[in-house]
Amino acid sequence: QVQLQQWGAGLLKPSETLSLTCAVYGGSFSGYYWGWIRQPPGKGLEWMGEINHSGSTNYNPSLKSRVTISVDTSKNQFSLKLSSVTAADTAVYYCARGQYTSHWDLQTRRVFYFYYMDVWGKGTTVTVSS
Amino acid sequence: DIQMTQSPSTLSASVGDRVTITCRASQSISSWLAWYQQKPGTAPKLLIYKASSLESGVPSRFSGSGSGTEFTLTISSLQPDDFATYYCLQYKSDYTFGQGTKLEIK
Numbered sequence: 001q002v003q004l005q006q007w008g009a010g011l012l013k014p015s016e017t018l019s020l021t022c023a024v025y026g027g028s029f030s031g032y033y034w035g036w037i038r039q040p041p042g043k044g045l046e047w048m049g050e051i052n053h054s055g056s057t058n059y060n061p062s063l064k065s066r067v068t069i070s071v072d073t074s075k076n077q078f079s080l081k082l083s084s085v086t087a088a089d090t091a092v093y094y095c096a097r098g099q100y101t102s103h104w105d106l107q108t109r110r111v112f113y114f115y116y117m118d119v120w121g122k123g124t125t126v127t128v129s130s
Numbered sequence: 131d132i133q134m135t136q137s138p139s140t141l142s143a144s145v146g147d148r149v150t151i152t153c154r155a156s157q158s159i160s161s162w163l164a165w166y167q168q169k170p171g172t173a174p175k176l177l178i179y180k181a182s183s184l185e186s187g188v189p190s191r192f193s194g195s196g197s198g199t200e201f202t203l204t205i206s207s208l209q210p211d212d213f214a215t216y217y218c219l220q221y222k223s224d225y226t227f228g229q230g231t232k233l234e235i236k
Contacts, residue, residue: 035225045174045217047225058224061131094173101180103160116164116221118185120173 002027004121006095008080012128018082022095022121023075029053033098033115034078036069038091039123046091050098050115051078085128095121132156132220136228142236143208151203151231153218158198162222165194165203168230169214177216178203208233 008020022034035050049059051069059067068081082089098115105112133156143149153163161181166174176185178194181201191206205212213235218228 044230045219045227047227060224099179114162114221116162116176116179116219117174117225118176118179120175123173 002097002119004095004097004119006093006121006124008093008124008126010125010127012085012126014086014128014130015084016128018085018089018093018126018128019079020093020095020124020126021077021079023077024097025076029073029076032100033058034071035096035098035117036080037094037096037117037120038089039094040088040091048080048082048093087128090126090128092123092125094123132159132223132226134218134220134226134228136218136231138231139229140232140234142234144236145208145210147208147236149205149208149233151216151218151233153196153201153203153228155199155201155220159220159222161197162220163194163196163201164219164221165192166217166219167212167214168217174217 003025004022006022030053033050033052036048039045049067049069051057051071053073057069066083071078096117097119099118100113100115103112135154137152163181165178168174177188177192182194193204195202213233216231220226
């Protein structure tokens with residue numbers, strides 16, 4: 001049973017860089033995407049970005065200029081950095097596994113893969129305050 | 131960007147009720163939609179993927195339907211453990227969550 005364990009600094013000052021890491025235990029690291037999602041207090045969920053074992057990334061356009069996601073396949077870990085944080089970045093941050101489903105497109109005769117989050121970490125509360 | 135509109139934002143119901151939550155996409159997402167349940171202080175839990183596929187271990191009282199732009203999550207007979215917040219997620223193009231539906235005890 002795959003488990004995600006995440007950690008990182010919980011209290012930051014404005015303009016600092018948020019840094020979180022998520023380790024994958026009990027399952028394969030390749031063949032999936034690995035992502036970050038955040039949830040401000042009392043609000044909904046926001047996807048931040050994802051990475052696969054090869055280092056291919058996709059980012060939320062609204063955060064792209066400040067987000068970097070990296071991977072360390074030797075440790076089955078992936079990490080999130082968010083620069084220049086403000087109080088608006090105060091949230092619970094979750095790491096998650098992107099599980100794929102495939103689709104054969106008759107017109108292009110190609111297989112497409114679509115990923116949804118199926119396994120989540122417990123979340124890390126990050127507070128930004130001066 | 132694909133926007134997801136979820137309704138209602140709050141739903142009051144009783145144990146044993148049948149309830150339905152709706153998600154509408156701003157453009158067609160085929161069947162690339164998932165549903166999650168979240169309880170306070172915990173991570174979201176996957177219930178349904180590909181619009182209607184039940185995740186392993188999820189009770190059969192949960193079901194999903196729809197395709198294109200309109201989707202529903204139905205709980206056939208509410209149990210005490212089901213009172214939580216529910217989110218839809220489109221994953222056709224990047225990822226967008228609905229705003230959430232808080233299911234409360236009536």
